[in-house]
Amino acid sequence: MANVRISSLAKEFGMSSKELLEHLDRLMIPAKSASSTLSQQYVSLVRKELAPVLKAREAEIEAQRRAEEERAAAEEAAEAAKEEERRLAVEARREEERRLAASARAAEEAARAAEAEAARQERERKKAEELEQKRRAVPASDSGSRFRSLLDQIAQQETVLEERKKAEAANKQAESQAPRGRKGDRRGNRGSEQERTRTRHTSHAPSIPAGMDVPAPEKAGKGRKGRKGHDEGDRYSRMAREAEEYSRERVLEEARAAVEEASRESTGRRKKRKEKREREAAEAAREQKLEQAKAQGISVEELDAVRVSEGVTVAELAEALDVPANDIIKRLFLLGSPLTMTQSMSNDLVELVADDLGRQIKIITPEEENSFTFYDDPEDLKPRPPVVTVMGHVDHGKTSLLDAIRHTGIAAHEAGGITQHIGASQVEINGRQITFVDTPGHEAFTAMRARGAKITDVVVLVVAADDGVMPQTVEAINHSKAAGVPIVVAVNKCDKPDANPDRVRQELVEYGVIPEEWGGSNMFVNVSAKTHQGIDDLLETILLQADVLELKANPDTFASGYIIEAKLDRGRGPVATVLVNRGTLHVGDALVAGTSFGRVRAMIDQHGEHKTAAVPSDAFEILGLDSVPTAGDEFRVFEDDRDAKKLADERALKARIEEQNKVKHVTLETLFSEMNENELKELNLVVKADVQGSIEALADSLAKMDQSEVRINIIHSAVGAISETDVILAAASNAIIVGFGVRPQAKARDLAERENVQIKTYSIIYKAIEDIDAARIGMLKPTEEEVQTGVAEVRELFRVPKVGVVAGCMVIEGEISRDDQVRVVRDGVVVFDGKFASMRRFKDDVKSVRSGYECGLGIERFQDVHVGDQLEAYKVVEVARTE
Numbered sequence: 001m002a003n004v005r006i007s008s009l010a011k012e013f014g015m016s017s018k019e020l021l022e023h024l025d026r027l028m029i030p031a032k033s034a035s036s037t038l039s040q041q042y043v044s045l046v047r048k049e050l051a052p053v054l055k056a057r058e059a060e061i062e063a064q065r066r067a068e069e070e071r072a073a074a075e076e077a078a079e080a081a082k083e084e085e086r087r088l089a090v091e092a093r094r095e096e097e098r099r100l101a102a103s104a105r106a107a108e109e110a111a112r113a114a115e116a117e118a119a120r121q122e123r124e125r126k127k128a129e130e131l132e133q134k135r136r137a138v139p140a141s142d143s144g145s146r147f148r149s150l151l152d153q154i155a156q157q158e159t160v161l162e163e164r165k166k167a168e169a170a171n172k173q174a175e176s177q178a179p180r181g182r183k184g185d186r187r188g189n190r191g192s193e194q195e196r197t198r199t200r201h202t203s204h205a206p207s208i209p210a211g212m213d214v215p216a217p218e219k220a221g222k223g224r225k226g227r228k229g230h231d232e233g234d235r236y237s238r239m240a241r242e243a244e245e246y247s248r249e250r251v252l253e254e255a256r257a258a259v260e261e262a263s264r265e266s267t268g269r270r271k272k273r274k275e276k277r278e279r280e281a282a283e284a285a286r287e288q289k290l291e292q293a294k295a296q297g298i299s300v301e302e303l304d305a306v307r308v309s310e311g312v313t314v315a316e317l318a319e320a321l322d323v324p325a326n327d328i329i330k331r332l333f334l335l336g337s338p339l340t341m342t343q344s345m346s347n348d349l350v351e352l353v354a355d356d357l358g359r360q361i362k363i364i365t366p367e368e369e370n371s372f373t374f375y376d377d378p379e380d381l382k383p384r385p386p387v388v389t390v391m392g393h394v395d396h397g398k399t400s401l402l403d404a405i406r407h408t409g410i411a412a413h414e415a416g417g418i419t420q421h422i423g424a425s426q427v428e429i430n431g432r433q434i435t436f437v438d439t440p441g442h443e444a445f446t447a448m449r450a451r452g453a454k455i456t457d458v459v460v461l462v463v464a465a466d467d468g469v470m471p472q473t474v475e476a477i478n479h480s481k482a483a484g485v486p487i488v489v490a491v492n493k494c495d496k497p498d499a500n501p502d503r504v505r506q507e508l509v510e511y512g513v514i515p516e517e518w519g520g521s522n523m524f525v526n527v528s529a530k531t532h533q534g535i536d537d538l539l540e541t542i543l544l545q546a547d548v549l550e551l552k553a554n555p556d557t558f559a560s561g562y563i564i565e566a567k568l569d570r571g572r573g574p575v576a577t578v579l580v581n582r583g584t585l586h587v588g589d590a591l592v593a594g595t596s597f598g599r600v601r602a603m604i605d606q607h608g609e610h611k612t613a614a615v616p617s618d619a620f621e622i623l624g625l626d627s628v629p630t631a632g633d634e635f636r637v638f639e640d641d642r643d644a645k646k647l648a649d650e651r652a653l654k655a656r657i658e659e660q661n662k663v664k665h666v667t668l669e670t671l672f673s674e675m676n677e678n679e680l681k682e683l684n685l686v687v688k689a690d691v692q693g694s695i696e697a698l699a700d701s702l703a704k705m706d707q708s709e710v711r712i713n714i715i716h717s718a719v720g721a722i723s724e725t726d727v728i729l730a731a732a733s734n735a736i737i738v739g740f741g742v743r744p745q746a747k748a749r750d751l752a753e754r755e756n757v758q759i760k761t762y763s764i765i766y767k768a769i770e771d772i773d774a775a776r777i778g779m780l781k782p783t784e785e786e787v788q789t790g791v792a793e794v795r796e797l798f799r800v801p802k803v804g805v806v807a808g809c810m811v812i813e814g815e816i817s818r819d820d821q822v823r824v825v826r827d828g829v830v831v832f833d834g835k836f837a838s839m840r841r842f843k844d845d846v847k848s849v850r851s852g853y854e855c856g857l858g859i860e861r862f863q864d865v866h867v868g869d870q871l872e873a874y875k876v877v878e879v880a881r882t883e
């Protein structure tokens with residue numbers, strides 16, 4: 001049987017070649033490198049010896065998976081319980097509303113009936129009055145008394161007619177509703193003869209019941225003449241009474257029938273009521289879902305979708321969708337991407353397969369996975385102060401404005417208090433609070449936003465009145481608009497003689513930032529951070545803007561929010577500034593932020609005062625975490641600290657596994673082994689240079705190189721700094737980025753680190769060619785590597801006699817040391833590479849300066865420093881080859 005290569009065996013075991021080599025060393029099996037081979041005997045021995053290790057690894061992954069499942073189940077159960085509680089509350093509220101509405105309706109009906117009764121009585125009273133008047137108008141003679149009696153008769157007739165009309169109506173109703181048999185019963189034994197007689201007599205008034213023997217009105221007149229000795233008036237009133245009684249009976253009968261009918265229907269009604277309740281519950285659930293979806297900024301369908309993590313394996317997807325894994329494998333095969341159970345799937349493939357199965361799927365990014373979703377009943381929400389970020393072009397006065405604002409706040413708050421930098425500051429104006437996120441500039445804002453942190457309610461856009469709209473002003477506008485955050489414009493430096501606030505307004509209109517006074521929606525305030533003119537006005541405007549937003553949060557729950565700054569303090573351990581956006585944070589609370597966990601040991605505000613509780617929109621420093629979280633991480637308090645610890649551990653484990661599983665792109669150092677192991681036949685390069693000539697020179701030299709074993713492709717080349725797009729391209733095509741006289745932008749560097757893309761920068765073509773050639777033939781000895789230690793930004797220049805130019809700098813990244821080498825970078829292009837001549841803080845020489853501190857830096861044999869230049873400090877260190 002053939003020998004097996006170490007790298008192949010390592011792959012089979014799911015470990016790196018290096019790890020396997022270590023095991024072999026332990027087992028005293030001879031093997032030099034990843035490309036060495038082992039005989040079958042050795043392979044069998046290794047399999048046997050490593051069996052426990054492999055098993056343990058499998059068990060670890062299985063345990064992690066189970067823990068994940070348990071956690072999900074527990075969360076689901078808690079969520080379901082909460083949902084049930086909410087549903088019951090909604091139902092109870094609705095029931096109460098219905099009850100109130102019913103009693104209101106009943107009261108209204110009673111009022112209407114009372115009104116109708118009053119109107120009827122009024123009508124009768126008037127009629128009686130009229131009659132009385134007529135009676136009085138007739139002279140008291142014989143003929144007069146005859147008239148009066150006639151009038152009485154007419155009145156009686158009118159009453160009878162009215163009663164008969166009523167009876168008729170009742171009769172008709174009764175006939176159409178009451179069962180025939182009952183009609184007969186009621187009439188008793190009077191017999192059909194009487195009925196026939198009545199029918200004959202009252203052909204035009206059929207409703208008068210039998211036994212009443214009522215003639216038609218005209219006949220009544222004749223009858224009265226014909227039947228002497230009868231008191232006609234009495235007869236009519238008796239008839240009327242009887243008619244009334246009769247109609248009352250009818251109504252009662254109807255009511256009884258209705259009750260009977262109702263009791264027969266009651267079972268059906270109960271069923272209907274149940275159905276109605278179910279309908280209402282479904283409706284309430286839908287409403288709640290809608291609210292939840294709205295709160296998360298997604299559609300209801302997305303809320304219902306099956307959720308899977310990015311990079312899900314075939315087996316995991318099958319489980320999540322509850323379909324046989326074979327079904328997915330088959331579909332993948334048909335899609336031209338055959339994968340095995342344990343291989344992870346790209347987002348596109350996951351979506352395609354889910355679509356194919358007719359299922360909605362939501363792929364959860366790592367950021368989303370680490371974020372929590374909460375739902376608050378609108379009734380629990382209470383107003384909270386606004387959280388504000390200050391943005392604007394460099395030097396337009398962001399820092400000065402924040403200082404001026406802080407000064408105002410302190411003056412009003414506690415005179416003489418010294419503010420410390422905790423990443424945020426709270427000021428009070430007219431008894432109301434505003435929280436400012438201290439880190440000025442859009443970088444912090446966008447970095448947080450990229451991590452999904454939604455911390456800012458209002459952006460204060462600082463524009464210098466003497467400078468107008470500049471590139472970073474536009475960027476700030478675009479970022480604010482993308483985040484949907486309203487902009488309040490602070491037109492700064494209005495104290496300057498050449499200040500032109502109106503021009504700023506006009507220029508901003510072009511970018512859709514239109515002053516309210518011109519019919520737009522943005523509030524503008526003219527200020528001077530120097531003289532403090534307009535600062536109060538600005539704060540009041542921010543509060544006005546906040547009022548429009550109606551900012552609310554639920555303070556009566558466990559706290560959650562975001563980390564806005566974090567550092568490791570030598571004396572105090574990990575220190576994080578948290579911004580609470582929901583609930584109340586207390587000293588002693590157990591919380592998780594990213595992969596950090598801890599109990600809040602102390603809470604300190606910007607004045608160094610210890611606090612015991614932080615409510616929504618408060619920003620305090622907290623101590624007690626076990627590690628330093630990342631700015632932008634979401635934090636959450638847990639009722640049980642074991643849950644918090646468990647979640648933090650799970651996240652840490654997951655992060656470690658992800659780190660291990662990260663795709664490693666080719667580097668010049670690994671090129672040779674990759675060529676051997678993976679039959680890599682091409683080396684892709686992205687080339688960026690300060691001048692076109694460098695690119696051409698490199699292309700020429702590469703073309704002359706022996707490419708029989710490996711083809712070298714320049715897949716993209718351009719003049720300019722190394723950008724994020726270059727890194728994305730390199731990551732996608734497994735390329736190395738080569739830069740001549742140019743440096744990567746900060747974001748590009750971060751991305752390259754995350755994506756494991758190698759960036760090699762050179763100042764001479766010859767060195768690059770040498771490296772590539774050496775890598776190609778496997779000779780590259782990466783004994784030296786550059787490590788960036790820090791970056792300082794030049795803010796001011798001083799000319800010091802005999803010393804030369806000293807750059808007044810702010811260290812914006814890392815920590816720079818006096819012994820470091822330094823590169824002067826202007827707009828992404830390296831203009832000088834050399835050493836520091838001096839490093840001072842105030843009047844003292846110092847050995848190093850950390851991020852966030854100012855210093856004066858001199859550069860050996862270089863005087864042409866400009867304001868805005870970046871000084872990149874670096875060390876050259878020896879690095880051992882990994883393969």
Ligand SMILES: Nc1nc2c(ncn2[C@@H]2O[C@H](COP(=O)(O)OP(=O)(O)OP(=O)(O)O)[C@@H](O)[C@H]2O)c(=O)[nH]1
Nearest residue numbers: 393394395396397398399400492493494528529530
């Ligand atoms: N006359 C005048 N100068 C101001 C005013 N506000 C700021 N400045 C000056 O403008 C310069 C830049 O101010 P900063 O507050 O550092 O500006 P920034 O926007 O924070 O600058 P970066 O942090 O570099 O982006 C400083 O020299 C300030 O003294 C103002 O209202 N009037």
